[in-house]
Amino acid sequence: MFSALMDKVLAQLSQELPFVVYSKPDERVVKAIFQEDAKIHTISDFTETGFVFAPFDSESPAILIKNTETPEATEYPFETEAYEHPTVPLADTSQKKFHIQLVEKAVAKIKTTDLEKVVLSRRLNVPCTTHVIELFRRILARYPNAFRYLWYHPKVGCWLGATPEILVSIENKRFTSMSLAGTKPYVEGGTPSWGKKEQEEQKLVTDYMKSVLKGKTVDLQVATPETVRAGNLWHLQTRLSGRTKGNPNDLIKALHPTPAVCGSPMLMAKNFILTNENYPREFYTGFLGELNFINEINRTSDKNNRENKAYRAVKASTSLFVNLRCMQVLEDNVLLYVGGGITAASDPIGEWEETVNKSKTMLQVLTKA
Template identity: 40%
Template sequence: MRRKAFNQTLKTATDLKQFQSFFQAALAHDLPIAIWRLPQDDIKNVVIDLSGQARQMKIDLEESRPGFAFSRFLNPELKETYFLNADVYFSTALDNIQYLTPPQQLDEQILQYQQRFLETFEQALEGDAPASKTTPPPSSVDNLHLATEADYTQLVQKGVEAIKSGDFKKVVLSRAKAVDLPDSFDYVQTFMQLCQTYANALTYLVYIPQVGTWMGATPETLISTDEHQHFRTIALAGTQQYNADIPLSHTAWMQKEIEEQAMVSRYIINCFKKIRLREFEEEGPKTVIAGNLVHLCTRFRVDMQDVNFPELGTVMLDLLHPTSAVCGMPKAASMEFILKNEGYNRDFYSGFIGPVNIEQASHIFVNLRCMQIAGKQAILYAGAGITEDSMPEKEWKETEIKSQTMLSVLKAK
């Protein structure tokens, strides 16, 4: 296909066809790929790393080349963050594909991979299926403990008792749940359904060879920096079912949820204090919608130019992860309890994820409301913040409600 004709085909193709073609071409060559859409945004994006493997590294947001970050919950000193270079980048706001890795950093082999990928992508866009695989290889989830209601309520009760004994003030306890994928399951169609259903979330589809395939719709910003040098983060906690008949401003919160969310806000403010940052804007808490749920949210904003702190994004990423919204307070004691008692590996659940230095902005989110695709099953992850006022049965129900974020989309297939 001539380049001009190809660009016209790309421009006129539907979003679904465009991103299915990117996904098929990446899988055909076993290349890492990330597809995402930011909250309150119609623009969908994709990056492909032509090296064939996402490197593990510590990310410097101020110095990093454009790409996409994906981190596990356990990530010592953040040195094991997976990073996909934006060797190939496209968004629905563009008319053509861009190559964001500087040319001087591309060797001859990568340029050959680029040509092969583009040829396969063109074939897929024209309607010719790539000759190689078009579904990712199954992820290994051997020996993954799937907690029953009895298992989880006992765990929560143990957490409450530890809090009352003074071990810590709060702990976030999670579990995994396996469901069969529908026969009609399609990766990119499911991503599009997530975009349509969850306007207030980062929606994503990520595949990394030898790591696996993950999808999600997460509402919680961990850190965000933009072209205006504004830093943002949020304290999001407290959960209840969304009721469209009740105005958000009339949502009633129990003392347990109010205190749980206040702990997350105090955690962020304490991080600011550690770096002697006093000039920040704070708004909230307010009730916000996240799909079928509502949460309490406090927003924080810093003008990095005014405070002369251009590296604030990287510094706060180091300090915040894992936040008290996914770990607890104090961090060390609650983390120790989680690792000793939760009984399974969270993997990328409650880690972080998002684009880095794309269009001069980085948007890193806590990886909540997510699922791992494992063969013909989806492994769903959900957790609840436990305080001394927690009731185990109620916390089980909260994790069930949170699982509906992914389940509702799978059932819609």
């Protein structure tokens, strides 16, 4: 039962022991992994099994919550909850000047160097005393199409979010991934018309992903870009799929960070971010999810199996999401993270407004229905 699972989460929190609870897009099942001690397990090469929580900067360690057995799973009992989009707190505008200047600096750099795109972000500090379990309940109810999670480690912190972006999902050899870039405010009953800036930005991300996946995959299929909704936003998205040649870790290492959250060329963009954003991203724009899960499927035989014996199939699966539309929960406040892709065609005020719109996804979770 959902309430029994949340009681376990509460007990785990009060004993300061690590855990993660999460629900995949369009699923009503909530899964949980509880760690029995407060050790930090770090990833060495993504061949490990468990729930991974990886930072933006791959030079810093990714953290693993090990699952010794199948995660506990239960359905959540409530329906999708309607919600109002909040007005952004006034204090937020204090960051406006800094962010606009940051975007201007990036546009100038893009126009005069090889830098093509860089994703720039900011962090909002908002007072909040709502319990994390209530915040998680609201996330589950309000963003059913997203990957929703609550993650806690006493030595690292407490994060929660509702992300629309798949980094990569792999089942045996088959994988799917997505290029997500291009954002507009959602309007009820309307469809967005995408301008040259968004289309070029989207193509740049897709082309980059194609180039890194090419040598590591076979049958690479790239769909045509489509419009998808994420809360109060529209995004432009392209699905990529195929089969891996090697191990899942090859794809993970090749893909992170994509130009959807970092930029292109990757190292130049990353360097710009690390030296010019005025705060550490930590796990925002990193990735998280199930790593090398082993699912055993027990099947009873059918008429093709003459000996009429049951057989077992083993399926390995990895399901990772980019950590967007997320917040870090502190004692009496939360830190919200928002960003957007900057290209030569970016309008600094428009880019500021995009981050304001994106901040509404998590601000709304701080607001009662």
